[in-house]
Amino acid sequence: MIFKEAIRSLKNSRSKALFFALTFYITTALLFVYFNMANAATGGEIEVYVSSSNLADLIQMMEKGNAGNLMMVFIVIMCFIDLLFCNDFFVKNKAKELAVRMICGATYIHLAMYLLIQTVLLMVISIPLGIATGYGLIGLMNALLAAQGETLVVTVSSYALVEFFAVILFVVFWTVLLNCSFAYKSGAVLLAGGNMGAMKDRNSYGLASKPAVQMILNVIGVIAAVLPLYNFFNGSGALAVSMVIGCVGLSRVMDYLFLPLLTRNNRHSGTRNNIGMISNGFLRRDLQFSKITIFLLICDLMIVMTMLFARKNTPLEYLLVVVSYISISVLQSLTIMFRLETDLSGRFQEYHILSQVGVSEADKKKIMHSEVSKFYLIVLLIIAVYAGTAFLSLYRSQQATGGQIMLLALSAVLPVLAVDLLTRIYYGQVIREPVRD
């Protein structure tokens, strides 16, 4: 019975299921390549570190400079975050459905099973495809290694396969459980007649409060946001640490300078352009909701870049870090997309109100495209400013060639452009008014 209901639910949310399956597929392919390459690079020492929860071990590992081990932990965390946001997107709209099940007496275990069956069904389709793609990618890696004169060949080892399956099942189990808890709580709130939107602490985009304190904090925020640029430009080794500080500053700049600036603009000259004004309002919400994922992307890229250029890696390790960089860029771009789409999935009502006020269907599409363009342009600008400065620094200090920098830049930009396109497709479906007979 529960199995049939799970299949029916999957059919009813086809487009979301497709996005979820696609993410599973990409994650599987990347993880598969990754574990096999890391296994070849480190000679099978990885499992010690994967299972280690001791911070001292992690620091020792970083000091030891084994790129494969560190990247392994890092990639697993990234996969976890990516699948968590993807599953959140998948589950969020099922809160009402779960609330109805709760009324009918479903227990937490019943609901968890219901969601887990859906996830496992999608896994059954995506994982074999992902593994097949992974095989192809490993062949490509070997061709690249051979072209560089490297005698080592990456083979698919049973050891890596066991690690791969252990990690992917672990990640899937925990993401489903975490999101089920969220859905259960949302369901309980819905049953109580509450509103999940109202539960959130939604700060106003007010323009003034305690000016002196705000000004001091804003100055500190700007300095913190600019600090990584200074460090990157001077070739400081502390790229990752300064980037974390930079993101804290950037968060302040976004919340207290950029978003109020949008509000101020909307209030004055912004009203001259109705499409700009409406899309800026949506953009403000998108940035507030998704900024954490944007900061994660830039932090992660910087951490991998540190790994790439701060040490002398073997060619295989070097290739492994490049693959990590590309993987992180892809996974984090997907994370940004899923985080954004989780919020966009409830945007139909807003666009329906726009219709009532008199916004034409053509203008609604323009508003949607304007909002998505601005959002991803901001993501690309943040990447360009921070990663761009790091690239410049690496190029100046001759730690990287122009070709390498081009590869890294494209690896960061192309996934963002791809998710921009996917977001437009999904958003277009969300805002479409139902056709009446």
Add this chain to the structure above:
Amino acid sequence: MGPSGSGKSTFINMISTMDYPTDGQVYIQGRNVMNMSANEIGHFRYENLGFIFQNFNLLDTHTIYENIALPLTLAKADPKLIEDKVTDIAKKLNIDMLLNKLPLECSGGQRQRTAIARALINDPGIIVADEPTGNLDSENSEELMELFEKMNRESGATIVMVTHDSYVASFTSRLIFIRDGAISTEITREGMDQDEYFQKIVSISSAGRSRRKRA
């Protein structure tokens, strides 16, 4: 007025160009709205109609200022004029201190006044209100009805309102009862004071309920 399913909201959706009849025509100010293109309908809405709904239908992602300014930005009015008009109407409705806030940070009454400000900002000839007091307490409901009366008196705007509440209906000058998609009774105030008018509305409503029970 009318029982649930009688066609009140369908009627209001027709005259607000949100829906089309399967049969017949809809004329507003002498124009057949069914012959208008999608763009013309958009223009027609923000130039001639103001909407007020039970659930306020405000953009939760936009500030109170942006919500009120929306119809004027669609009409491509000058930003200075927009600022003046929004500030002016917000003062009149006592929400001028909330202009930079989001709707979810405001009370139900404040949100309804924002919806009213948005409906009035472009001086529409017709204001369509679908159960506007449905989510308000009695104090806010009375305040809203007094405001409607004032708007009707001062700017001459026609207010078409759907309600279940006989007291709210007693503020109107003409009342149409709908049942099963057709007009069942029509009354006008014509010199009655509000109490007499209210009693008449209650008696017609009760008679309708008794008839339904017998049926």
